[in-house]
Amino acid sequence: MPDPQQLLHTLKEYFGYDSFRPLQEKIIDSVFSGNDNLVIMPTGGGKSICFQLPALLLPGVTLVISPLIALMKDQVDGLLANGIQAAFINSSQTENEQQDIYTKISSKEIKLLYIAPESLSFLDAVLSQIEVSLIAIDEAHCISSWGHDFRPAYTQLGYLKNRFPKTPVIALTATADKATRQDICNQLNIIDAKQHLASFDRANLSLEVRPGNKRIEQIIDFLKDKPNDCGIIYCLSRKTTEMLVEKLKSQGFNAEAYHAGIDHHKRSQVQEGFINDTVQIVCATVAFGMGIDKSNVRWVIHYNLPKNIEGYYQEIGRAGRDGLPSSTLLFHSYADVVQLQKFANTSGNQEVQLAKLDRMKQYADSLSCRRKILLSYFGELIEEDCGNCDVCKNPPLFIDGTIIAQKALSTVARIKEQEPMGTVIDILRGAQNTTTLDKGYQNVKTYGIGKDIAWKDWQQYIIQLINQGYLEIAFHQNNKLKLTTLSKKILFDSEKISLAHLQEFEKIKQANIEQIDKGVAPTLFEKLRQLRLELAKEADIPAYQIFSDATLKEMEKFRPMSDAEFMQISGVGRKKMQNYGYQFIKTIIDFSAEKTKKKRKSNTNKGNTHKETLILYQQGLSIEEIAAQRKLAESTIFAHIMKLYDSGENIDLKQFVTIEDINSVKKAKIELDNPDTLKSYFEYFEQALDYNTIKLALTVLEKEAS
Incomplete structure (x- = not known):
């Protein structure tokens, strides 16, 4: 264990600092004590020194697992510039270059070796011949499917602790909630790791969220008073980065795009130009900036809503790493949410990713201090509002x-x-x-x-x-x-x-929805509003308690025709979907069918969704089986069945409601003396039967009576 003076001397000599930042010395002491460690420290907090400094004083090699070539190169270049012998192994090198590095490792000329998890198997023979004094897992959240940037290749890293049981492991990340932290320790086999959580509070960052209408005009206006400041604009798609660069260049800004579709040489040029201040603005997909230690980024803009708070916090953390005041601006729209939901639905951890996206949306819609939200998400609770976010500056x-x-x-x-x-x-x-x-x-x-x-x-x-x-x-x-x-x-x-x-x-909800109202004929909106009025009269409640105008406008715009689509509409909760989903979806389907009636006459079989359902029903398939075969929600198929029944098709509704429910409704009808509203039945059953079941049972009873 080095004494404190030796640590401070090494810190000053190789890194230029006279004192440690909060937690750094404690973490380094823990490493020298042979403990495994999990370090959660925000971007710019000084995570790297926690393993780079011990590497200098430990006898063997420190193995650093890193996810990106750009990150490895940036850190190795920085170490070499500080006089520290470091190297990286990755797929961009020739066999001769890699062999030269292996030789230097064997002769103890290298103290830190960076490697991607995919390349670990190539090191097998070399690792058997050298002393590995410390294993550092950078961007450790990548190992966890609970995290925001899961990478399957990281999941193999648990074997390192088994192979080197006496070698301390230090896992580091800028963003991990409680679930992710525990998962990291479990998967890396460092169950007893000392956990170090630095403060996530970056008080120098101002936080602002705006609705995503006229984004380009707003960005240009935002940049007018920042002519010489550099920053990053994060976008959801490659196409958006290139469109945005074109618009900014036409206004005289020095901007470049960065995404995976650009060739490696060009991406390297953009990255180097940004680091060296010859490129002022980078419009990038989320991969840009990870591990790049550029301290004078003065602003970060999110052109689209991020998929979760972890990613958002990590990305805004690339601004103001020098501690000077810096700005962050987030745009969001309902269209962003729909796109991100599609991404989440194809992920390996769909339910968690959708929940985290919902939390991100709640942040964007929030009426609470935004810094409080970010800090509480990571388990750091503050009582005072920050005074440096748009909500604090314009409180509701x-x-x-x-x-x-x-x-x-x-x-x-x-x-x-x-x-x-x-x-x-x-x-x-x-x-x-x-x-x-x-x-x-x-x-x-x-x-x-x-x-x-x-x-x-x-x-x-x-x-x-x-x-x-x-x-x-x-x-x-x-x-x-x-x-x-x-x-x-x-x-x-x-x-x-x-x-x-x-x-x-x-x-706020109305302001966020205004952008998607334009150019839509009011016909469907009026139909939906009329339906809402009828339901409100039936239930004897104000119409706005069913759905707001903003929610109806979204229905008009996006035309949801399934449970899943209907639940995506802002203002639709699970309960309202159960109570009103069938009626609203049916109205939307009827409206769409009416609009395309002439087209269907000329090509009756094409796209006739109800007929397709009818054919499958006639083949003896159940609602569930039809929904599975047609890849539609069960409630959508149910709406088809009701429409087919109303149009005179031979449909046996008793297949879809139990005899017990029919008898219960029949009894209620007698006791209530033929009530004229569904609400009366609903209250009679104390919500045990939903509106749709009641309506279905009444339809069956009406047919029997006739």
Whole structure:
């Protein structure tokens, strides 16, 4: 174990610093004590020194696993410039170049060897002949499917601890939530690793979110007062980066594109130009910037919504690494969400990725201090608002939310933190669905205590509690809500809490949706509005409590025709989908069918989705089997069946509703003396039967009566 003076001398000599940053010395001491370590330190926090400095003082070679060629080259170049013998092995080298490096390793001329996980097998013989004093796993979140940048090649790295059981392993990443941290340790076989969490607070970064309409005009306006500052614009697609570069160049800006479709030589030129300040602006896909130690990036813009908070935080962290004030700007739109949902649906961990995307969307829509949200996401709780984000600079109207918070937090506590948000809301509202009744939640003391607040409003209040750090989502435990250390202040210490007035949230939602309203004929909107009015009269509730105008506008724009599509519409929750989905989807399908009636006459078989369903039904397939064969949601097939029945096709509706439910509705009809609204039945059954089942049973009874 080197003494403190030797460590400081090495730090100054090779890295130029007179003192360690927070946690660095503690981590280095732990390495020399032979411990395994997990280091979570934000971008620019000084992670690299935690393994680079020990490498200089340890007797053998430090093996560094790194995911990108660009990252390896940048770090090795920096080490060589500091007089530290380092090298990397990757696919860009010739066999002779690699052999030269192997020779230097054998002769102990190299202290740090960087290698991609895919290339580890090539080192097998060399590793048997040398002393490996330390193993560093950089960007360690890549090993976890819970993380935001999963790379299958990382999953083989667990064998390193088995092969070198006495060699300490240090895993490092800038972003990892609780689930990812645990997964990293498990997969690397470093279960007893010392965990070091640095503060995630980058107070010098201003945080701003805007709706994604007229983005290019907004970006050009944003850059006008930053003529000499360099920055990065992150985009979702390669095409967008190139389009944006063209627009910026036409305005006189020095901008270049960076993405995987550009040849390696050109990408290297762009990267070097950015590092050397000969390129001012890089419009890039997310791969750009990882591991690049450029301290004077003054701003970062996200042209599209990122897929999760981890990636977003890592990317904005590339601004202001020198500690000087720097700006971040995030644009978002509903179209971004739809595109990212498609990506998530093809991922290996679909449910988690969709939940994390939802959390990212909640951040963008938030009415709470944005820095609070980011820090609480990573387990760092602060009580004061930051004053350096758009929400703090333009605060919304607030209400006293203490009682609301106490009800929600108490419910989470009483069910022992075992349920996700939807079930917590159902308990608060006294729902009598299968989940609440089967688990005995009707006996929880807070059951029904919040029935005066609408489901959607509870959802927004709980999101605010999460955003402010009073609750957290356990993504690795099916999105269960968990209490935090701040929760008890509300529950037991009489602390007050302010929550944003939900009218403010509706204003933001409307602003975000304005961009997709243009150019759409109002016909479908009017039909949807008329349907909403009819349903509102039936249920004896205000129309806006069913769906807002903004939600209807999104339906008009995107024309959802399946459960999955309908759930993607902003303002549609699970409960409303169950209660109203069939009617709205049917209206949209009918409208689309009416619009294409002439075309169908000339080509009746082409695209006649109901007829296709009818043919399969006549072959004896069930709803589930038809949905699977046609790759549509079961509710969509159900809507087809009802339409076919209404049009006079020979459909036996009794296949789709149980005799028990029919008899129950029949009994209710007698006892209620032929009520004229579905709401009467719904209340009679205390929500045990949904609207669609009731309507189906009534249709069967009506046919029998005739």
